[in-house]
Amino acid sequence: MNTTVAEIADRIYRLSTFVPDIAPPAGFTFNQFLIDAQEPLLFHCGPRGLFPSVSRAAASVLPLERIRWISFGHVEADECGAMNAWLAACPQATVAHGMTACMVSLNDLADRAPRALAHGETIDLGGRRVRYIDTPHVPHGWEAGLLFEETTTTLFCGDLFTHAGNAAAITEGDIVGPAIAAEDMFKASALTPATAPTIRDLARLNPSTLAVMHGSSYSGDGAARLKELADDYARRLTRSLTAG
Numbered sequence: 001m002n003t004t005v006a007e008i009a010d011r012i013y014r015l016s017t018f019v020p021d022i023a024p025p026a027g028f029t030f031n032q033f034l035i036d037a038q039e040p041l042l043f044h045c046g047p048r049g050l051f052p053s054v055s056r057a058a059a060s061v062l063p064l065e066r067i068r069w070i071s072f073g074h075v076e077a078d079e080c081g082a083m084n085a086w087l088a089a090c091p092q093a094t095v096a097h098g099m100t101a102c103m104v105s106l107n108d109l110a111d112r113a114p115r116a117l118a119h120g121e122t123i124d125l126g127g128r129r130v131r132y133i134d135t136p137h138v139p140h141g142w143e144a145g146l147l148f149e150e151t152t153t154t155l156f157c158g159d160l161f162t163h164a165g166n167a168a169a170i171t172e173g174d175i176v177g178p179a180i181a182a183e184d185m186f187k188a189s190a191l192t193p194a195t196a197p198t199i200r201d202l203a204r205l206n207p208s209t210l211a212v213m214h215g216s217s218y219s220g221d222g223a224a225r226l227k228e229l230a231d232d233y234a235r236r237l238t239r240s241l242t243a244g
């Protein structure tokens, strides 16, 4: 496996590994993000199998010993399979996640005690500042939550906007159409009455960069793209409730 590195916002690096066997023929990417600050933060750990390649890529950006925080969208192998490998490689690092994730899973799964964050709580990374946002069941997982980096207005979207293929690290083009196509294929999102409103709340952050876990990141009017994505989920919910 080869993990590539691209800077998608000022001192925010995307570590990307393309796996052609998933969703062929387009293939599928697994992306982690590294925020370079006085207290660097890694968002997404990747699965255990990718750890050698992803950690090598991260080490090309900064020494792993400097990483102070580890976070991710929700508890699944691609989000946090390698969490304990990172904790071992980064002796200063603490896992930070929402109350639910810590209470339900991470207090047990993590080799070092995690820090539980309240909805809206911030961590000052020194030069960068992240805000934790609870997004239960969006796109899936009771414990789901995201981070918003306030100085660059980058929203770490997790699985939102997931799309297949291995296009550019960052695009100003359409990411909603490919995300709708991927949702049709994978049906990975939990469709609930809270899905669209939760995504519309994220639009209020007005992000200029959307850091996407699977596929290209996006630069531009992030609020507009989030509202379009929310509209698609609202349509899906209405269709499902009125079918038959």
Ligand SMILES: [Fe+2]
Residues within 6 Å of the ligand: 074, 076, 079, 140, 159
């Ligand atoms: Fe997921």
Ligand SMILES: [Fe+2]
Residues within 6 Å of the ligand: 078, 079, 158, 159, 213, 214
């Ligand atoms: Fe994911």
